[in-house]
Amino acid sequence: xxxxxxxxASLYAxxxxxxxxxxxxxxxxxxxxxxxxxxxxxxxxxEDVDTVEVPxxxxxxxxxxxxxxxxxxxxxxxxxxxxxxxxAALEARYRAQRTAFDKEFVVxxxxxxxxxxxxxxxxxxxxxxxxxxxxxxxxxxxxSIGSE
Numbered sequence: 001x002x003x004x005x006x007x008x009a010s011l012y013a014x015x016x017x018x019x020x021x022x023x024x025x026x027x028x029x030x031x032x033x034x035x036x037x038x039x040x041x042x043x044x045x046x047e048d049v050d051t052v053e054v055p056x057x058x059x060x061x062x063x064x065x066x067x068x069x070x071x072x073x074x075x076x077x078x079x080x081x082x083x084x085x086x087x088a089a090l091e092a093r094y095r096a097q098r099t100a101f102d103k104e105f106v107v108x109x110x111x112x113x114x115x116x117x118x119x120x121x122x123x124x125x126x127x128x129x130x131x132x133x134x135x136x137x138x139x140x141x142x143x144s145i146g147s148e
Contacts, residue, residue, distance in 0.1 A: 004083050007076060014073045021066045028059045 113120035 007080050011076050014069060014076060018069045018073060021062055021069060025059060025062045025066060028062065
C-alpha cells in the first residue's frame with residue numbers, strides 16, 4: 001500500500017514536471033515567434049531570425065527532456081496499474097479465505113453449543129462478515145470452553 005502511495009506521489013510530481021517542461025518549450029517558441037516579428041537590432045536573445053522554423057538547441061534539449069519525462073510517466077502509470085491488479089487479486093483471495101474461515105467457525109460454534117448442551121442459534125452464511133463488527137455482536141452468547 002505504501003508503494004502505491006509513493007508511486008502515486010511520484011506520478012503527481014512527474015505530471016508537474018511534464019507541465020513545467022512543456023511550458024518552458026512553449027515559452028521558448030513564443031519568444032522565437034516574437035523575435036521573428038521584431039527588427040533584428042531589438043532582439044539579443046536569439047541569434048538568427050531566419051531560423052524561426054528550426055528549433056534551437058535549448059528547445060531540442062527541452063523536447064528531449066519532455067519525451068523522457070513522458071516515457072517515465074507512462075512506465076510509472078503501467079506499474080501503478082499492475083499494483084492495482086495485484087491488490088484486487090489479494091482482496092479477492094482475502095474475501096475467499098474469510099468466507100471459508102466464517103463457514104469453519106460456524107461449524108465449530110455449533111459443535112461447541114452442542115457440547116455445552118445449549119441450543120445453537122441459527123447463524124446465516126455471511127452473518128459474521130456482513131454487518132457485525134465482531135463475533136460477539138454476531139452471536140448472542142459466548143460458549144464456555146473448559147470447566148468453570
